Amino acid sequence: MTAGPLVRVRAACASRQCRSTADIARRTGLPADVVAAVLDHLVATGELRAEALVSGCPATGCAACPVARSCPGVAPGRTRALTLVGAGVEAAA
Amino acid sequence: MTPAETATVKPATAVGPTPTGGPAPVTGIAPARLGRQSAPATGPTILPVKQCCRVGDGRTAGPDEPIIVLAGAPNVGKSTLFNALTGARATMGNWPGTTVETARGVWRHRASQPVCDCQDCDCRPSDQRPRQATVIDLPGAYSLDSQLPDERLTRELVVDPPADEAPDLVVALVDAAHLARSLFLVSQLREHAVRLVLAVTMGDIARDHGLTVDAEALAKAVGVPAVAVDPRRREGLGDLARTMLAAIAAPAPEPRPRVEDAQPGDDERFAWIARAVERGTEDLGRASVRRADKVDRLILHPVAGPIIFLALMWAVFEITTTAAAPLQDGLDQLFSGPVSNGAAHLLGWLGLGGGWVEGLVVDGLIAGVGSLLTFVPLMTLMFILLALLEDSGYLARAAVLTDRVMGALGLPGRAFLPIVVGFGCNVPGIAATRSLPNAKHRLLTVLLIPFTSCTARLTVFVMLGSVFFDRWAGTAVFLSYVASIGLVVLVGLALRSTLWRRLPADPLIIDLPPYQTPTIRLTAAVTWVRLKGFLQTASGIIVATVVVVWLLQSVPLGAGGGGFGEVAVADSLYGGLARWVAPLFSWTGFDQWQTVAALIVGFVAKEAVISSWAQTYAIAEDNTGLLAEHVRAAFEQSSGGHPVAAVAAFMAFFLAYTPCVATLAAQKREVGWKWTGFGVALQLVVAFGLAVIVFQIGSRL
Structure with a gap:
């Protein structure tokens, strides 16, 4: 039986060959919209951790930042970085 | 619940x-x-x-x-x-x-x-x-x-x-x-x-x-x-x-x-x-998607991608230094001339001229804060260019490239995020390491972040680039960033091959945004927020440092040099400390005490280096001439006629040694005193070794 989009995207994430969502779309042959939906699902289920990629801000947010009050680099990013977390890595590997 | x-x-x-x-x-x-x-x-x-x-x-x-x-x-x-x-x-x-x-x-x-x-x-x-x-x-x-x-x-x-x-x-x-x-x-x-x-x-x-x-x-x-x-x-x-x-x-x-x-x-x-x-x-947009895909294939290509990235970064620094230079010179002359003279006249009219008040205000605050303000056009231009790259979607692609390099070298992919943050400011970069679940990853990243060239270092690189490299100033600043990336990679590899031979690596996936035409509104907003933040942080540090430096420069080191506020800087506590440390830098070509004093101030905060430099020369030389001339003469003298090699060595040292005390505090909070001390020692050894190599080779070319 052919693996579905979820399995294919999860495997692509764990393959260490894909560094962007575009890589995943190419590797899995799925439309970018479907890849984005699957990644959102994996974030929602806790298999992936999403962090906003901004220049100058800690991923832990302003609350944990010691220079938040006079921050030199607050800039809302359009980009996010996704990482497989714990069990997700082992399950997919 | x-x-x-x-x-x-x-x-x-x-x-x-x-x-x-x-x-x-x-x-x-x-x-x-x-x-x-x-x-x-x-x-x-x-x-x-x-x-x-x-x-x-x-x-x-x-x-x-x-x-x-x-x-x-x-x-x-x-x-x-x-x-x-x-x-x-x-x-x-x-x-x-x-x-x-x-x-x-x-x-x-x-x-x-x-x-x-x-x-x-x-x-x-x-x-x-x-x-x-x-x-x-x-x-x-x-x-x-x-x-x-x-x-x-x-x-x-x-x-x-x-x-x-x-x-x-x-x-x-x-x-x-x-x-x-x-x-x-x-x-x-x-x-x-x-x-x-x-x-x-x-x-x-x-x-x-x-x-x-x-x-x-x-x-x-x-x-x-x-x-x-x-x-x-x-x-x-x-x-x-x-x-x-x-x-x-x-x-x-x-x-x-x-x-x-x-x-x-x-x-x-x-x-x-x-x-x-x-x-x-x-x-219907498959054609444009295909176009974006083709662009991505080029931009993210393992060979062409890094070349394009480096070329773009070079262009950013080149445009910044070239276009901002006239404005910088104008502001420098404004503060060292009319503003300083006006303040001196005003203080004289108030009956405060010639004393310690004039020294603190004119030679300290105006020289120090003025030197920072000369960088406003440059920082503005740089923040605009970086915001354009970010808003267009390019910087996300650059993140993929950088992550690929780190991944190829076996460094943890997730550590890339705080390291990127460190290029803005090391302190939040170190705070960002808390998101790394693995303790070894956290420690390694905390030790590497001080090697990222933060915004505060940029001002010094630009100033030295303009003074010593003239039309190649942008290239010099660009190379300092490349060197910073190289240092992170090399030190990371060295630590991995010695202290942490076995580190698990998490795959990192960047969710690439679509390409878009940058908007003026967003670019202006991002630029303003960053510039305001930089000035707020830097001005506070500078005012505090200027006062401390002024105090150190006012305290006589021994008897016979004059009273408080009357002593020559060379004979002050400040000058004495710098003179004591200076011989250590004889192999690096920048062992003049004024230069070493700037490095000591830089240990506290890099934002304050230029202001303290300006302050030292303003008082020591008893005039408010252009800082650039004094610095050029100092390197010329200390290097035995090899100022370019000496300034390159200085920049290498400046890049690698301890960023600031705030970073030390952040490191101590995250990894404790032992590893913070190890980090400082590592930074100083790398910085000194690099500076010696650069000067010794450079002066023989």
Whole structure:
């Protein structure tokens, strides 16, 4: 039986060959919209951790930042970085 | 436990409409009934829609009228459609038994309204059909599985109640611009025997992305009616009304087969979604996607990508230094000339001239703060260029490239994020390492971040680049950034091959945004926020440092040099300390005490280096001449005629040694004193070794 989009995207994430969502779309042959939906699902289920990629801000947010009050680099990013977390890595590997 | 679960609980028997027609004020919730892990429902429960709306109180259509619920992800236009249907005559409030806010209203339709688009058929009389219905706007939900209260309510009201208590129709709103994302909820709804209509919204945004959703094809793929609507412009509402009426009159469609296990079930749902998207979407923008794909293939190419990245970064620094140079010179002359002279005259007029007050104000504050302000045009230009690259979508691609390099070298992919932050400021970069779950990753990254060239170092690099490298100033600054990346990689490799030979590596995936034309508004906003932040941080540090440096320069080191404030800087505590340290730098070509003093100040904060430099020369030379001339002469003298080699060595040292005391404090907080001390020693050894190598080789070329 052919693996579905979820399995294919999860495997692509764990393959260490894909560094962007575009890589995943190419590797899995799925439309970018479907890849984005699957990644959102994996974030929602806790298999992936999403962090906003901004220049100058800690991923832990302003609350944990010691220079938040006079921050030199607050800039809302359009980009996010996704990482497989714990069990997700082992399950997919 | 959610607030709903801790709320007052009333017995289940109290649930139901009140004698006055309103819903019973039940505020309890049965946790057991929520989610998939259900336990026997012995406690109070959420009112199903029929019980809640079986009253004719003006807020609902009445006990016999159908009930329509609007479901869908957040921001797909549910509330706008609800307002369009009900005329915004809504009752807002928490759904009984929960803390989740919903809206209820009455949808009235004209009796003469046709129920289909056919021209020739006789299915016009709608008198037999309901004239009004209760519409419930459910909170946003991506799926029926979530444990979030808002999303659980959707499941509880739509698929969990007995058939006779379920709503008569579910209108699922799907975002045409993010169709696959919206269809996950639909895929779950289709596994239940519910009457379902898809309202396809955001068609205009999808068209902007080059996508068109064919509602008819989508309906066939999903197995329920689908209608394109634009609630904001009130378009498609007639079609939706007819479709809703027809759907209510028809039996519920046959549910899709369901795979019970969670993971295979989700995989099957996404396979179904992928087929529906393929059949229901016409991708008019494939050409532009293909173009973007081609650009990505070039920009992310393992060889061409880094070259393009380096070329762009070089252009940024070149444009910055070239275009800002005249403005910088103008501001420098303004502060060292008219502003300083004006302040000196003013203080003289007030009777404070010639003393320590003039020394502090003119030679300290004006020289120090003025030297920082000369960098405002440069920083502005640089922040604008970086904001343009970021807004266009390029910087996300650069992140992929950088991550690839780190991955190839075996460094942890996730550590890339705090390291990128470190290029803005090391302190938040170190704080960001808390997101790394592995202690070794955290420690390694904390030790590497001080080697990233922060914004504060940039001012010194630009100043030295302009003084010593003239038209190659931009290239010199650019090379300092390349050297910074190289240092991170080399030191990381060295630590990995010695201290941490076995480190697990998490794969990192960057969610690339589409390319777009940068907007002036966003670019200006980002630039302003960054510039303001830099000036706020730097000015506070500089004023404090200027005062401390001035005090140190005013304290005589020994007898005979004069009293407080009268001593020559060379004979002051400041000069003495610098003279004591200076011989250590004889191999580096910059062992002049003024230069070494600047490095000592830089240990406290890099922002204060230029100000203290300016302050030292302003007092020591008893004039307020241009800082550049003094610095050039100092390197010329200390290097034995090899100023370029010496300044390159100085820049290498400046890049690698301890960034500031704030970074040390952040390191201590994250990894403790022992590793902070190790880090400082590592930075000093690397910095000194690098400076010696650069000068010794450079001076022999």
